[in-house]
Amino acid sequence: MKLRLIFFVFLAFMPISNGQVPNTSILQLIANPQKFDKKTVRFQGVVNIEFERNGIYLSKEHWENSVTSCGIWLDIDPKLAKSRKWANGKYFIIEGVFHAEDKGHMGLWMGSISNITLLQVHEVVTPQK
Secondary structure, three states, X not given: OHHHHHHHHHHHOOOOOOOOOOEOOHHHHHHOHHHHOOOEEEEEEEEEOOOOOXXXXXXXXXXXXXXXXXXXXXXXXXXXXXXXXXXXXXXEEEEEEEEOOOOOHXXXXXXEEXXXXXXXXXXXXXXXX
């Protein structure tokens, strides 16, 4: 069990992407969903991994208040999701296929991401004074 936990923690910090996908934003996905439909996208946001609430939000404020109109559903394998609850409330970079018509659990989200190839903590660097 301990070895499995170490593997999943290692996997969380390991980029799997080949770097060929241009960066976009949640705002662009929400504003122009058809433009990105069924395309591989890379963007960042605040992750929540929880039963029936797997998503990535525009900001911590949206995450704290469960504002799904500013979020994208994450289609994550339940076994992988189980090991990532420590990720809640942290900024992540994600890469996967965007689906404009799939609105996630109960149709509450602004789209969904499947075939996730990158889910990596985005380290925020604060400037030194």
